[in-house]
Every structure is written in structure tokens, then in C-alpha cells.
Amino acid sequence: MQGLHLTADLSGCDPARPVMGDAAALRERCLAAVRAAGLAPVGEVFHRFEPGGVTGVVLLAESHVAVHTWPELGAVTLDVYVCNFGADNSARARALLAALEQAFAPAGAQRHEIVRGTQA
Template sequence: MNALGRHILAEIYGCDNKILDDCKLIEEIMVKAAIEAGAEVCEVAFHKFSPQGVSGVVVISESHLTIHTWPELNYAAVDVFTCGSNVNPWDACSYLTKLLKAKNMTATEVKRGVFEQPVKVLSS
């Protein structure tokens, strides 16, 4: 069975709430997580909510990383979706767990674009 991509849905608990509410720091951590996983960063967009919380996306050549934080609950919801075999989404999740100073992380991996036959990717 072949898949086009791997999508990690991570629940990150017990994080440092000051980190979770710092938009600039969350952006830096997310970009570094993408690089740690071996991805090529294309674009970033982050937003600080009032009174608290941050949402953001790091667009990578291989797909994306997203985050939404709840500082008041010390919690972050993270998605890491990668295509191809050169990027390891678990490396990004581990890096994020460490830098958010989390006490616990649970995650589920979903295979995306599952095909019974090998997929031929056309190059441009």
C-alpha cells in the first residue's frame, strides 16, 4: 500500500502558557520544527488572538504545519502533513513538544492519498 503523505494530528498538553501566547516565538518554533523534520519552508502566516492564543501555518514544499494554542489550558493542537519520503513529520512533533515545554503529547498518524498500486509522480 502506497500513500502520498503522512498527516500527524498532535495533542500537546501541559505546555508553558507564556510560550503559547507569544506569536513571534510560536512562529519561530514552528519554522524550526519544519526545518528539523527536513522540510523546505515556503511561507508563514501567524495570528495573535485577543485576549490570548495563537494560530498559524508554515507552508512547506512537502505540505504544511499548523498550530492553534490555548494558553489558558496549556494546550496546543498541531497538524503536521508531509508528502514524500524525505521529511519525517514525527521529528517536527517531537521538536515542538520539547520547545513548548510540554508534559505530554499524544498523536495519531493518518496516511493521506492511499493507493493500492504504486503512484507515479510526474516531475516538471
């Protein structure tokens, strides 16, 4: 079991962007980014909070992506985790995170990479 967990905390996001408060828009953007990165979605849940942001999770054959938005704060948190069992999905994970960040056009971002599991 070895994988890569990427996180990004975004700030200065425009709360008027549809992906900030519209669950359907966020779902569409996430699924398009997952497919463009060459990863395989196997399930999903997106929920809009009243009034406010959206939480969305896409389960991947390779693991998962999670997005949480706070329009009232102009903030978003992103998590992309991929396992690298059988193939190195690290480049795909980085491409997915970059595409999601671009969807929110943040003024600032704090990013972290965590290598998980054991090296075989």
C-alpha cells in the first residue's frame, strides 16, 4: 500500500463562481477534471448546505477526491488521494489538483503532499 495524498487550502475565491455554491456545477467540474486526469470515478456524493457552500466527494478506482467550499469566506479545501498499487498515479493526482484549483481561481493557496503507506 503506497499512495500520494495532496491537499490544498484555497483563499480569495470569488463566491459568485457557480462551483462555490451550486452542487451540480461543482459535480460537473469535478467529474470532468477526474476524467481529464485519466482517473476512474466509481461513485459520488455532492451536498449543498443552506445557505452556503458545497461538500463533494468522488470515489475513484484509485481512491478519492473531496472538495469543501465556503463562499462566505471565499475559501475552498481540496483533497486528492491516489493509491499507486499497480501503477504510479502521482502525475494524475497532481493534474487533478491543478485542474480543481483552476476552477476556483484562488488568490492564494497552501499545498501539501504526503506520501502514504510503505514503499515496496
